[in-house]
Amino acid sequence: MGVVPGALDARGERLAGPIFTGVGLAGLAACAFWGSGLRGVTLVVAVAAAVWVPLLIPLFPHRRTHPWLAAGYYAGVLAAATVLVANDDSFMGFASFGYPLAFVLFPARWGFFAVAATATLPLLAANSDSRSPTWVLVLSMAGPLLYAAWFVGAESEQRRKANVRLEAALEENANLHAQLLTQAREAGVLDERQRMAREIHDTIAQGLTGIVTQLQAADGPDRDRRLAQVRVLARESLGEARRAVQALRPEPLAEAQLPEALSRLAARVAGTSGADVRAETTGDARPLLPDLEETLYRVAQEALANAEKHAKASRIALTLSYSDDLVLLDVVDDGVGFRDGDRGEGTGFGLEAMRQRVRRVAGTLAIESAPGGGTAVSAQVPAIPA
Incomplete structure (x- = not known):
């Protein structure tokens, strides 16, 4: 009590x-x-x-x-x-x-x-x-004084203990706040590193890979066309490098809507790879949040690059589908595919970068493939309007 x-x-x-x-x-x-x-x-x-x-x-x-x-x-x-x-x-x-x-x-x-x-x-x-009796007088006079002194002392002691607990709690909160700031700073650094890694892989690395591929094939009869492709890829890679550093939108999305940007991307891949690349849009196309459009564009870019470089596909179908609540991107090729044991696990940084991008915007990514059966990449994101 x-x-x-x-x-x-x-x-x-x-x-x-x-x-x-x-x-x-x-x-x-x-x-x-x-x-x-x-x-x-x-x-x-x-x-x-x-x-x-x-x-x-x-x-x-x-x-x-x-x-x-x-x-x-x-x-x-x-x-x-x-x-x-x-x-x-x-x-x-x-x-x-x-x-x-x-x-x-x-x-x-x-x-x-x-x-x-x-x-x-x-x-x-x-x-x-x-x-x-004397005890009655003592009790009636000293009792109130003793009880008042007891009460004030007890209340003062309880307040002192409360102040000590409060000071300890404030010190603990200050330590927790410092830890949270440190963790937030470290998380920010890690997130920025991952962003730069994704941007470099999706832009500069792919551009340089395309340039190397075109230069290797430049000794043939279509030398001039190959060199023209090299110039185009070099300019695009330089622009993407600047945008990656400044955290701006990809250049194609800065100049056109997502369906048109994907069509241009498909046409460029068709020109560099010689594959039959078709892009199609279904549903009511509308502007989305910039992060969502950038995510879909980068997923399509990575999926087409994989189909061109690794799958050796001759036909690639890219479909962008708009519904009321979701936007779906499907990239299907007829390439060499890969083993069932690797399905969904990723064969390099590109697949993991795709997963990170899609997760960051609360979307889902599915990859299906089989040896000799081609590969299907499907990304789904919420249809949040711009």
Whole structure:
């Protein structure tokens, strides 16, 4: 049971009513025993007080929700004590029962008013001609002072402990905040590294690969066309490098809508690879959030590059499908494919980069392939409008 009124734990709430009732009845009985005798009005009021005091047991759990009942109960105790002291000042000890009772029934500020009333009314009603035992005078004078000192000291100690806990919590929060800042900084650095790695792989690396491929084939009869393709790829790679550093949108998306950009990408791959590359758009095409369009473009770019470089496909179909809630991109080729054991696991950085991009925009990516059966890449993202 907590020492500071109002701070009782669950066990204290159960025991406080019976304990204080026992203290009150014990004080009443002791005063009746040491007094000049119970008769007349004193007897009637003492019996009434003995009946009234136990009402604290059912009242105590509801003292906060029904403060007027608590005030009425305390007024009854104070009235009985005043009448008893007026007839026999030996009952000053029973009046002292009001001091601790005041602080358990009322909040602290109202408890002091109740204590003041308890200290004043019985003393004013006391019979000045009667001679009281010394212990009664000591109890009536020193009791309130001792209890007030105990209360203030206990409350001060509890506040000191609360301040210590608060300081410890603030220090712990500061440490956690520093850790979160460090983790956020590290996550930001890692995210930027991954972004740069994806951009370099999807732009500069693919462009350089295309340039090498075209230069290797430039000794044939279509030398001029191959060199023209080299110039185009070099310019595009340079532009993409600048945009990767500045975190801008891919150049094709900066100049055209996603369906048109994919058609141009398919035409360029068809020109460099010699494969039959067809691009088709179904549904109600509409602008999407830039991150979504960039993700779909990069997935198509990587899937077409894989079909050109690794799958050695002769036919590639690219389909962009718009629905109410989703946008789907399918890239299907008739290339050499790869083993079932590798399906969905990725054969290099390109496939993992695709997965990271799609996950970052809350989408899904599926890759299906079989040796000799070609490869199908399917990306699905939410259709969030720009």
